[in-house]
Amino acid sequence: MSDELVSVRYMVDDVREAVDFYTSHLGFDVRFAALPAFADVVRGNLRLLLSGPESSAGRPMPDGVKPGPGGWNRIHLIVDDLEAEVGKLRSAGLPFRNDVVTGPGGSQILLQDPSGNVVELFQPA
Template sequence: MTTELASVRYLVDDVRAAVGFYTTHLGFTVDFDAAPAFAAVVRGPLRLLLAGPTSSAARPMPDGAVPGPGGWNRIHLVVDDLDAEVARLRAADVPFRNDIVDGPGGRQVLLQDPAGNVVELFQPAAR
């Protein structure tokens, strides 16, 4: 029996840059590489599908709308030490959308991949 992964598709401007970002900074490994059109990277039970401008996912819709990267939907990655992760990623010049925010369930911060897709790092509150 195979393990089923949750898959999320991100549209990206540059598949190779996106693969480098996720594998270098966020602990993903390459699952499938058909760059420059498409690649898939995996971290735990999450498969992130990285679709470039020449992929089928980037084709215009019947109404003429063209899919593009960015937006506010995001993957949510749980970390043990948010402060340490933010310091490590800032040292690597990874762009952030905000500073750490404290909430009732924990702490979070938003960063961006090379195409502008948002990634949330989250440290749950102690219980």
């Protein structure tokens, strides 16, 4: 496997709150922060760019539409024990969009960050 980082950008409502969420609950480390507009956090080869309303990525499009958080695209994090991870995160009061779903490839659940972005936690079969 390459040591190259794969980058994903999430629009967030509050960069400080997002950094706390990803570092406290999901094992990310801060690589760079220009608060309150932007932060760059990493976990393994995943580089997550957290862009707030004050960031350049938050500027309105030519038609006036403002980029915002949420939607169904998501990062996918593999965990060893989904049940234990869900229990820990629920105990911390974190919101989920659904309950655990199991299929032929494994089990998954959708966690929401403070801005409504989705993080899929997945345990392979």
